[in-house]
Amino acid sequence: MSQHNFLPETENLLKRLTEQSGYPVSLVDEPSLKIPATGSIGTTDRPIHIIRFHPDARSLDYLIAVQTSYALRLFSIPPERRFQLSARTDSREQIVAEVGRLNPRFDAGMARTLGEQLFDGLMLQARSCPTGIVVDLCLYRDCPGLRAQQRDSLTAQCQQNVNCLSGKYDHDFPKLIVNGNRAMNAAHAFFAADLLQLPHLAVPYRAVGLEKTALALLEAVTSKPLDSIDDRELITAWGAQLGIEDWFAWLPCG
């Protein structure tokens, strides 16, 4: 288990999550992790929240605050309104089949592996990007001590995401995947540019004509008071705009 000294804001969020959910939070530093941090929300069957992070990750307080905030959002609503996003098998199969069509040199196993990775990747982005923007707005408002790390982390994310515009895989990946990924990255960049007052973060997406798409997605966040946003409604609204609404199946949280 991890023994880090976190900023008071982070400690406070972790304490709130334990109090609100009734489950402890376990922080695990995991050098083998391929991403900076990830969280697994506690359930009645597994009554512990686990946040894993890479020990070399930059802006660690901010990353942990984000994972904690995702869980806090779930426990801030009544149990009967808690749902988790799941994927529809037929939609996944369609993407697998399309990857096979676009890449005739792949055998069936390779097409399946790649197709599933792409599908799951976009599902994960659809689940985390819109709610992540809400989480970021709340953190910016409520945790000023984290703003410097938030700025570094969002800027780095934008710099990394911009690779999606290189066009390298445009002919190999299904259009829904490529366009969905770009649209969400664009929304994230326009959001970060506005929040941090760093307009240059949005320039690459403006150059490829994604400004309108990004602002339409952000409308679902900005058109309501922050504290009244419902994650399920928000994700569904983004799904509809991205043309992947029928990929989603909502299941009650265990």
Add this chain to the structure above:
Amino acid sequence: MSEPIHYQIDETAFDPEQLPADARTVGSASFRSHVKAFFERQYGGMPGETTVSFENGKINVTWMPREADENPAAVIMRLLETGRYSEAAPLLETAIQANPRDHQSLYNLGMVYSDMGRLPEAMGLLRRATEVEPENANAWVALGIAALRSKDNDAARAALEHAISIDGDNAFALRSLGTLCLMDKDKDIDRALQFLRRAVALLRTDPVSRLTLAQALIEQNPEQNAAEAEALFRAVLAMSPNAEVAKKAEAGLTVIAQAKFRGEADGDIRQDATQYCLDALDRFEGMDRDTLLPIVMEMATLGEGGLPVNDPSKKFELRLLPGEYTALHIVCMLHVGLKCIDPDLDSGFDISREYAAALALHTPRN
């Protein structure tokens, strides 16, 4: 904002709405001139320089902050120091284009490509670096390491020995030569130990040289060298508790502990370990995977720092299984827990005979 920005987009992906009607033919001179003007306008409010170039149907956009413009080497160093190789690489390439004999950039880009696994390019750049400054030992070391990674042991040895001929106390050359002696088909452990001991003495805070020396000692004579190797593995864990080397040090400590463990049991089954396995089988019976997994994870995390299985006086606490436990007890519970989750999983600790004995003695509740 002080970090450089670099990205690439397809010319065909550029939004024609951003351009005058007569400049929308992709690839035309007018198109390119207006695209360039668009980016210069967009970054115009930021103090720095915008470069837009066109190559193979792609638009390359780079924005360098003024600070970087005045001192590009400092910005590149900052990117390299923070591991942001993919951002540093295009800046280094630009520097080499401007001055093909820029030793520092040849050396740095060679190291970046070597770390990124682009080994033929790395070796080409590092060879050029050694040609520009043949007396620079570090460039020879970097070339040797890239060759080592390419599994070209002969080229690696030549480069590293050349580095040592220039600077006999070059610790990284010594460390790499030590590693090379262990990798050779005809291993020369005695020679490896000589190089590695000198590297350890010179690199007072380097875990890699200590890890390699410890592994060489175990390979040479595990019984005779156990104490020295154990001290080195523990030093690695203290220096880099979370790095990849720590996992290897833990594996080394496990090998030593297993040898001691078996030594104490004198080749027979250890009764205390059998009892602990039996206790764990009782505890975990009926638990589903999701309940068991966090418990196992907590024990595994505790074990990351190395558990003193031969010291019954030291006790540990677990949050998810209240009580106090010896390290051996935790290792046994971890082993059993992993087996309950998936019989193919293994704790890495050699208690399979004790586990088998406990299974034979265990009476399931139902």
